[in-house]
Amino acid sequence: MLQVINISFGYKNALVLNNISFNVNAGEHVSIIGESGSGKSTLLKLIYGEFDLNNGQIFWNNIEVLGPKYNLIAGPEFMKYVAQEFDLMPYKTVEENIGEFLSNFYLNEKQKRINELLEVVELSSFSKTKVKLLSGGQKQRVALARAIAKQPEIILLDEPFSHIDNFKKQSLRRNLFSFLKNKNISCVVATHDKDDVLSYADSIIALDNGRVMAKDTPRNLFNNPKNSLIASFFGEYNVINGEIVYAHQLKIVSKSNLKAAVRHSYFNGTYYLIEVNFKGKSIFIENVCEINQDDIIHFEIFK
Numbered sequence: 153m154l155q156v157i158n159i160s161f162g163y164k165n166a167l168v169l170n171n172i173s174f175n176v177n178a179g180e181h182v183s184i185i186g187e188s189g190s191g192k193s194t195l196l197k198l199i200y201g202e203f204d205l206n207n208g209q210i211f212w213n214n215i216e217v218l219g220p221k222y223n224l225i226a227g228p229e230f231m232k233y234v235a236q237e238f239d240l241m242p243y244k245t246v247e248e249n250i251g252e253f254l255s256n257f258y259l260n261e262k263q264k265r266i267n268e269l270l271e272v273v274e275l276s277s278f279s280k281t282k283v284k285l286l287s288g289g290q291k292q293r294v295a296l297a298r299a300i301a302k303q304p305e306i307i308l309l310d311e312p313f314s315h316i317d318n319f320k321k322q323s324l325r326r327n328l329f330s331f332l333k334n335k336n337i338s339c340v341v342a343t344h345d346k347d348d349v350l351s352y353a354d355s356i357i358a359l360d361n362g363r364v365m366a367k368d369t370p371r372n373l374f375n376n377p378k379n380s381l382i383a384s385f386f387g388e389y390n391v392i393n394g395e396i397v398y399a400h401q402l403k404i405v406s407k408s409n410l411k412a413a414v415r416h417s418y419f420n421g422t423y424y425l426i427e428v429n430f431k432g433k434s435i436f437i438e439n440v441c442e443i444n445q446d447d448i449i450h451f452e453i454f455k
């Protein structure tokens with residue numbers, strides 16, 4: 153189990169993280185969310201031992217993770233970290249990069265393992281390609297495969313699919329996160345993307361102003377967003393009479409007390425997002441079809 157106990161840290165004087173505590177069990181998947189600059193990457197780097205803490209302690213089981221004051225090289229053996237910048241060997245092939253840390257003692261086993269990892273990240277056809285010839289997204293996939301090659305006990309992922317196109321993202325997410333679950337590898341994922349979270353995370357930690365603002369399951373946070381910051385992570389939302397209401401919780405009806413004029417209809421694939429002027433403020437409503445500008449509509453809240 154990972155234990156983060158009352159940690160505080162600042163790069164200079166101001167604290168970026170202030171008194172953060174949480175645990176991650178073996179095999180648990182925890183997502184870290186928060187606005188840009190809220191300290192998600194910093195938190196992962198601290199867990200990896202890249203910096204010395206101002207206060208607090210971090211343990212994996214009974215082993216304390218210590219910073220550079222006490223350790224020449226960051227990153228204990230049982231932990232892997234995939235940063236936003238990938239640390240690959242550009243002049244070596246994809247399979248050489250993935251297999252770098254695997255033992256050469258049983259070459260057949262090593263090749264089997266590399267093939268399995270190439271399948272997880274869907275790069276089998278690039279196995280002999282030099283990494284410098286790959287796109288950003290392909291490099292990110294090599295970095296992920298390399299990190300899981302030796303089956304760490306815990307993996308820290310910073311925006312793991314940020315360079316990967318939508319065609320590949322869905323299947324890659326499924327492959328990677330089910331690989332980690334099947335092998336009982338804990339993971340802590342910093343992300344901006346709700347699709348990395350909703351189907352996969354066991355719990356979410358939301359950071360705000362250097363503190364843990366919320367910690368709960370995706371379902372509870374989605375169903376009861378306690379503030380705008382959390383609601384905005386999950387999708388389009390409104391504040392109506394002080395209450396947070398997602399766009400999909402509003403319905404256009406033939407008659408109601410809530411009346412508004414249409415400003416714009418945005419095509420969104422399976423629905424239209426209708427922007428209406430309600431008491432001088434924009435409100436967003438999901439609807440099956442487009443509505444003309446300036447039409448008057450009525451809507452209701454269905455929660």
Ligand SMILES: Nc1ncnc2c1ncn2[C@@H]1O[C@H](COP(=O)(O)OP(=O)(O)OP(=O)(O)O)[C@@H](O)[C@H]1O
Pocket residue numbers: 163164168186187188189190191192193194195342
């Ligand atoms: N090496 C550094 N030296 C000084 N300040 C830093 C350094 N790295 C990050 N910061 C500052 O620490 C704060 C937190 O940054 P961090 O990268 O952890 O945020 P984040 O939540 O991961 O952001 P993003 O979502 O944009 O990646 C920011 O104010 C940032 O400017």
